[in-house]
Amino acid sequence: MLGLRFTNFDPNEGSQDKFQQLLNLFLQLLTYTNGDFSEAMDWMNQLDRQYGLTNDEYGMGDFIDELKEKGYIDENPVNGSIKITGKTEQGIRKSSLEEIFGKLKKTKQGNHNTFKPGQGDELNAETRPFIFGDMMEQIDFTESIRNAQINHGIDSFRMQEDDLLIRETDYKSQTSTVLMIDISHSMILYGEDRITPAKKVAMALSELITTKYPKDTLDIVVFGNDAWPIEIKDLPYLQVGPYHTNTVAGLELAMDILRRRKNQNKQIFMITDGKPTCLKIGKRYYKNSFGLDRKVVNRCINLAAQCKKLKIPITTFMIASDPYLQRFVQEFTEMNQGKAFFASLDKLGAFIFKDFESGKRKTVF
Structure with missing residues (x-):
C-alpha cells in the first residue's frame, strides 16, 4: 500500500x-x-x-x-x-451561472426528481420480476440471462418468463418555464444599474434550465410598455428602453405561452425592480410613475390570482431595495402563493428567500 x-x-x-x-x-x-x-x-x-x-x-x-x-x-x-459569436454568448451565460448560483447551498428545492418508479428517464439500481404488460425495452437482458443460467444451468440453457427481470426507472417531471425580464427605464433610474444584475440572473437561470433540465421548455419574455418574446441568445444584448413597466402585459403573454405548453408543470420567473407603472387599455396606454397606482397594481394582483388557479407559481427576483416596492412584491407573491428573492445589487450570490407556502424565512447563500 x-x-x-x-x-x-x-x-x-x-x-x-x-x-x-x-x-x-x-x-x-x-x-x-x-x-x-x-x-x-x-x-x-x-x-x-x-x-x-x-x-x-x-x-x-x-x-x-x-x-x-x-x-x-x-x-x-x-x-x-x-x-x-454564439460560443461567447454561452460563455457569458455560464459565467453568470457560476457567479449567481455557484455559492448557493445544495438543496432539493427546484429539483425535478420524484420518488415514483416507472417509465421515466433515468435507470436506477432496482430490478423486479417481469409481469404482464411490461414493455420489452424495460427488460434487463444481462441480468435476465444471468438469472436463466442460475435457474436452468449452462448446459441446458433456456429462458422463461420467470427468468426475466425489469430494470426500474426514476420518473423525472418536465416543466415549462417562462422567464420575464423588466427592461423599463426604471431599471437604470437614479444612477442605479439594475439591468446588468437582472441580465446576470436571467442568463444564470436560462443556463441552469437548458443544461440541467434539457427536456424542459424555456421561453423568455421582456416587458416595457408592451411585452414580446426573445431568444436565449439575445440575453447578453438586452438594453433598457424609454419604457414604463407594463407588468400586466408581461404576465398575460407568459400565461398565453404556458397555455400552449403540454407539460403539466408550469412556472413563471419574473425579474423586475418591482414597480408596475403602465397598462394598455384598448389602444391607449395608462401610465403613472408616481408611487404605486392601485389601478395598475390591482390588475397585477388579479393576474397573480389567476395564475394560482391555473397552478402556475410565480417566482419573483426583486432587483431593488425600496421598502414600498418590496411590500408590493410581498402582496403579489402572497396572492399567487409563489416565491420571492430580494437581491441587493452588490451581492447577487445571496438572496433573502421567502417561501409563502411554508411561512419560513431564510437566507440562501
Whole structure:
C-alpha cells in the first residue's frame, strides 16, 4: 500500500493561464456593455494600463488573436468589424451561472426528481420480476440471462418468463418555464444599474434550465410598455428602453405561452425592480410613475390570482431595495402563493428567500 507523497509547492500549479484570466474578465465586461465587443475591449485596455493585466510575453493583441482562433469572436472581412459569436454568448451565460448560483447551498428545492418508479428517464439500481404488460425495452437482458443460467444451468440453457427481470426507472417531471425580464427605464433610474444584475440572473437561470433540465421548455419574455418574446441568445444584448413597466402585459403573454405548453408543470420567473407603472387599455396606454397606482397594481394582483388557479407559481427576483416596492412584491407573491428573492445589487450570490407556502424565512447563500 502506498503512503502519502509530498512534493514541492508550486504557486502557479493549477492556476489559470493568461488567456483564461483575461477571458473571465472579458465575459464580465460584455455583460455591462450589452455584448459590444469594441466597448468591452476599450475597458480591457484601460484596466490593462491601470493594473497591468498583460506583460511582455502576452499582450492584448495576443489575447484578441486567441479569441479569433478559439471561435469567441468573428471578424467581418469586408469592413473589419468584430462581433462576438454564439460560443461567447454561452460563455457569458455560464459565467453568470457560476457567479449567481455557484455559492448557493445544495438543496432539493427546484429539483425535478420524484420518488415514483416507472417509465421515466433515468435507470436506477432496482430490478423486479417481469409481469404482464411490461414493455420489452424495460427488460434487463444481462441480468435476465444471468438469472436463466442460475435457474436452468449452462448446459441446458433456456429462458422463461420467470427468468426475466425489469430494470426500474426514476420518473423525472418536465416543466415549462417562462422567464420575464423588466427592461423599463426604471431599471437604470437614479444612477442605479439594475439591468446588468437582472441580465446576470436571467442568463444564470436560462443556463441552469437548458443544461440541467434539457427536456424542459424555456421561453423568455421582456416587458416595457408592451411585452414580446426573445431568444436565449439575445440575453447578453438586452438594453433598457424609454419604457414604463407594463407588468400586466408581461404576465398575460407568459400565461398565453404556458397555455400552449403540454407539460403539466408550469412556472413563471419574473425579474423586475418591482414597480408596475403602465397598462394598455384598448389602444391607449395608462401610465403613472408616481408611487404605486392601485389601478395598475390591482390588475397585477388579479393576474397573480389567476395564475394560482391555473397552478402556475410565480417566482419573483426583486432587483431593488425600496421598502414600498418590496411590500408590493410581498402582496403579489402572497396572492399567487409563489416565491420571492430580494437581491441587493452588490451581492447577487445571496438572496433573502421567502417561501409563502411554508411561512419560513431564510437566507440562501
